[in-house]
Amino acid sequence: MLVPLLVLPGLWPLWPLFIRRDFTVAADPGKYVLHHLGFTAAVLLAVVLTFSPLHRLWPKSSWTRALQRHRRLVGVTTFVYAALHVTMHFIYEGGFGTFATDWSKPFIAAGVVAFCILAILAATSFNAAVRWLGGKRWKGLHQLVYIAALLVIYHQILARKIFPQQVLWIFGPLALLEVLRIVRARRS
Numbered sequence: 001m002l003v004p005l006l007v008l009p010g011l012w013p014l015w016p017l018f019i020r021r022d023f024t025v026a027a028d029p030g031k032y033v034l035h036h037l038g039f040t041a042a043v044l045l046a047v048v049l050t051f052s053p054l055h056r057l058w059p060k061s062s063w064t065r066a067l068q069r070h071r072r073l074v075g076v077t078t079f080v081y082a083a084l085h086v087t088m089h090f091i092y093e094g095g096f097g098t099f100a101t102d103w104s105k106p107f108i109a110a111g112v113v114a115f116c117i118l119a120i121l122a123a124t125s126f127n128a129a130v131r132w133l134g135g136k137r138w139k140g141l142h143q144l145v146y147i148a149a150l151l152v153i154y155h156q157i158l159a160r161k162i163f164p165q166q167v168l169w170i171f172g173p174l175a176l177l178e179v180l181r182i183v184r185a186r187r188s
Contacts, residue, residue: 006077009040030092041081046170048074053177079122107158114151117144
């Protein structure tokens, strides 16, 4: 049931491009797909990061335990959308030569570093990697996801591809849950 929910956002660009023609999208479909894939990766990153604070706030809830069981799947799916976003960037912007000149733009650099972190986390998300690294080192490595999230926020705000208010809509609930988790932990 969860896999179709993770695939559907990636199929959304097909709607205005092929099913119900939207000429504002059809004018530059590559740019539309590029931004959509990045937006989807950002949303999924925020969603997967809410799983832990939700579980900490409601540890006995069956739905938070279910979310925890699917955290790896959603995290790897986040990386897949980010990889598609980067791939689409190469296609849309004209390949590696253009990327090399774009590297000097702070939002591109932040996006690349965030992508590299997500790639490392995806590569070490398997049980064998946990055994190889050891639980403590693996968990420490996977804490880098919070740095990746901050870089994604920076990337989106500087790219000005979405309104800064949308960054708040995407990551605001996560920030609120983290604050609630910290307050609850301090009271205990």
